[in-house]
Amino acid sequence: MTKIFIGSIIAILLTAFYLKTSQPESQSEVPILYWVTDPNPIRFEQVDLFYEWLVENNHVNENGKPILELRLDFGGIDNKKMIHGISGVAGDIMDCDTMSFQRLGILADVTEYAEQHNFGLDQTYPALKPVIQRDQKQYSFPCNVNVLSFWSNADTFKKYGMEAPNKNWTVQEFEKMGIEFTKRANKGLEKQEVFFLSPFEGWRLYRLLISLSRSSGQSILNETLTASTLDQGAFSESLKTLYRWTHELHLIPSAAESSSFDVEGGYGGAELSLFIKQKYAMLNIGRWMLIRLREMENPPPVSVSYYPYEKFQNCLISSRNASIYEGSKNKELAALFLAFLASDKYNNNIITTADGGPPNPIYAQGKKYTHPEAWQNEWGAHEVPIEAAHTIAIAEARSPYVSSSIFEKAMSTAYELVMNDLSTPDEAAKEAAKFVDFEIQRNLHDSPSLKERFSEDMKKQTRIDQEKLEDKKPSLEFISNPFHKKYHYDK
Amino acid sequence: MINKNKSDTLRGLAFLSPNILGFLTFTIFPLAFSIVMAFSNWNLSLHNMFKEESLQWIGFDNFANLLNTDEFWKYLKNTLFFMMGIPLSIAGSLFAAMLLNSDLQVKDKKLRTHFIIVTLVIMGVSVACISGVDVSPFFYLITLLIGLFFIGGLFGGISVYRTLFYMPHFTAGVATFILWKKIFNPETGPLTQFLQPILNGIHSVAEPLPDSVFYFLMGLTYLFLGFVLYKGVNIIRKWREDEELGLGGLVLSFVFLSIPIFCIPSWIQWSNLGTALTIALFLIVFGSLLIGWNSFKTDAKSWDDGLGNAVMLSMGLMVLEFVLLGFGELMYNFPEMVAQGLNTPNWLTEYHWAKPSIMFMGFWASIGSNQMLLFLAALSAVSPELTEAAEIDGANNFQKFWNVTWPQLAPVTFFIMIMAVIHGMQGGFEVAKAMTNGGPAGATTTLEYYVYEEGFGGGRLAYASALSWILFCIIFAITLFQWRFGNRYVND
DSSP, X not given: OHHHHHHHHHHHHHHHHHHHHTSHHHHOSSOEEEEEOOOOTHHHHHHHHHHHHHHHTTOBOTTSSBSOEEXXXXXXXXXXXXXXXXXXXXXXXXXXXXXXXXXXXXXXXXXXXXXXXXXXXXXXXXXXXXXXXXXXXXXXXXXXXXXXXXXXXXXXXXXXXXXXXXXXXBHHHHHHHHHHHHHHHTTTOSSOOOEEEOOOOHHHHHHHHHHHHHHTTOOSBOTTSSSBOTTSSHHHHHHXXXXXXXXXXXXXOOXXXXXXXXXXXXXXXXXXXXXXXXXXXXXXXXXXXXXXXXXXXXXXXXXXXXXXXXXXXXXXXXXXXXXXXXXXXXHHHHHHHHHHHTSHHHHHHHHHXXXXXXXXXXXXXXXXXXXXXTOGGGTTXXXXXXXXXXXXXXXXXXXXXXXXXXXXXXXXXXXXXXXXXXXXXXXHHHXXXXXXXXXXXXXXXXXXXXXXXXXXXXXXXXXXXXXXXXXXXXXXXXXXXXXXXXXHHOO | OHHHHHHHHHHHHHHHHHHXXXXXXXXXXXXXXXXXHHTBOOOTXXXXXTOOOOOOBOTTHHHHHHHHOHHHHHHHHXXXXXXXXXXXXXXXXXXXXXXXXXXXXXXXXXXXXXXXXXXXXXXHHHHHHHHTTOOOHHHHHHHHHHHHHHHHHHHHTHHHHHHHHHHHHHSOHHHHHHHHHHHTOXXXXXXXXHHHHHHHHHHHHHTTSOHHHHHHHHHHHHHHHHHHHHHHHHHHHHHHHTTOOOHHHHHHHHHHHHHHHHHHHHHOSOHHHHHHHHHHHHXXXXXXHHHTHHHXXXXXXXXXXXXXXXXXXXXXXXXXXXXXXXXXXXXXXXXXXXXXXXXXXXXXXXXXXXXXXHHHHHHHHHHTSHHHHHHHHHHHTSOHHHHHHHHHTTOOHHHHIIIIIHHHHHHHHHHXXXXXXXXXXXXXXXXXXXXXXXXXXXTTOOHHHHHHIIIIISOOHHHHHXXXXXXXXXXXXXXXXXXXXXXXXXXX
């Protein structure tokens, strides 16, 4: 028995040794880097392009081969990536929500690398500054850029004798057209089967609510990002608007109506299938939806409209960002990948594959982007989000005192309470504000350094509040919220 | 000799060491560590290997904060609501076990052929009827499968049924949740398609009736509710008179009996009638208490005498009270519902239906779970001599079950009850994550899901640990209570 036991121990040790020596890192001549990203098939092509770029830019070893090997890790949800990050085992390059990850301290400051390899803020849209920079330090570079908008299937509108909507519309114009469309599209049907717009959930709902609130002249956070302003009227109005669209005008399906469609997902989600089947005339989505649309034999003609607005037209600019893990042993090599994202090779790939908009705006100016030869059905659509990115787009405001997931939770709960007739919009908005402010206080309680920063910001906020009382414009140097900067100084 | 013993001991320990080390590393250490964590302010966004913020010891702050948040109480209520399905699930699994304990195989060849023909005819007719109301292919599939199971059982007998009934237990959880999401589809789901024609039938019957019929039914329901309360109080009083019930049982019984009455103001939507009903029911409970005060004052031997019986009775009556209140409310709203057309609810997306829908799914799962298997094993151990003796004494089937079988199942039922309560308090994460994401508006978020949200969603490991330990304390208290009084109930 003793021999068997000792034998087992030896066998385990030998297996461990074999596993250790057979690991990729032990067999490769060059350092292996991992890129944690989404499971999009285009990523393989992008890795190959990266190798080409490395060779072209002389980042090679003595054998003329690329100085690194990049492996894909389809890492899944942000929570998992965060846990890997704080545990010290994350990939070298991560596609992530930069500000959420930066709060954890797991992202490397890439400001110096950006200067060295030319992938600073000047290589992308200025509106993305709050997304990739905090306290004048850069933490990422965009892989693609998106302006969420409403994408229309022109064939669906044509089917019911209507024109696809223009790019600009107020809430009233949106509702007028929606009522007419749903009336025509559901004529003679026992139950409503066709909707003006796809349903909202998760981050899309969150962003639409932000945009609608902003269109009424308010953000969800105050000027210094120290408190929520969800209870100041605009958010409640946005909830009323969505309730009206869903339950009174039936322009968008309720949760039950959307779950009753027997359709499965795929890249782009179940909504895209229903958009193609002309059950939804419009989708609340970004340019990446063209990836799947282009798989069709005869894709329908599409056009793009901004979110409708009350009095201040705006839209949200966002990006899928690549960041370098603070715990990576190969930060300098990983920085090369970020430089690649700013290159013509990568940007042209984004243009061709429709994986969102190119991170570098200069590549979105040519005909190759605006009028792709093979896809005439898309002509006229591509310019709209880019134009918005240069004009009306504002990034999401991110507070250092509370994570955006808390806002998302508070706002979606308020939305569900209102949609289920469990609360009035005003009550739900108050509860949401209370919840967020409570979370801010919890974070301050846990962190003395955050508390210090908070009291500095509160001084600024007091000054701003005083200025507002005196009917003056708040001083620009005190404002951290990108919406307030744009609203007060750049509209 | 001593050396030999020592060497044997060392060898034994060496053999055991991998297991001991694994247990210490992966069970004992995390457990002890989580206690320590619960008294700190460990927040992953502030305290991790890349941050310099120092960890602080904050004593019982996490526990105090937790008990002061609305969320904790809301999710605790959700968890307890789901647990109200436990008695039903135990009854369901006992019923399934009793079915599976009888030999259902048809041995006669001719009879078997007839059975198959009849089954096929019934299935064919059902499908033909249903096809007239435009059902989904999923419904056909389910009908077909049920038919096939039935026929399989005819050939294979009890073994086939036992295997099929146990299937929910060894089917992967998430896969069954996705299947149930399909079943709950408000448009094409088989449940909706099965219920909608029935509701249409009820609608056509109820539509011509005057509203007063439903109000009369509502009145009857509340009268019956009053009667149930009156009887409940009387039984308790009788136990007290007979010195079978201590003070603890008496107080707990009145607490459980009164809970539904306290819920009336927030539940019943019309204020005047709701107030009147609340007052009337309180009068019944406390009127009976005052009228029979002398008999209540009778001293039992100790405060916990008959506690198990009293809790069982009053909890059962509490569930019945809730059912009757719900039925009364339904009757009150029925004329309006009929006017709008009776439709199946949006099972998972409607706030008030999401919880019962998930409970219903849990009921299905528990029927085919280890509970059923345990009951099956216990039933096979019931002494046939006792049953035969009861038969000779002229007992009918119900009497045989109540007086012979059920008492012998008491130890197993007690064990199942404890396990179900523990599982119920710790459960709900997988279902909520896969089916509803805890919504709508937190309706299906349980304490376990809340632990996950706080720990891995918000990064507040300390807070999540404190929450876990509070959960542990609740489970421990309930289990102790069950053990202390339920065990005596079993032995009695």
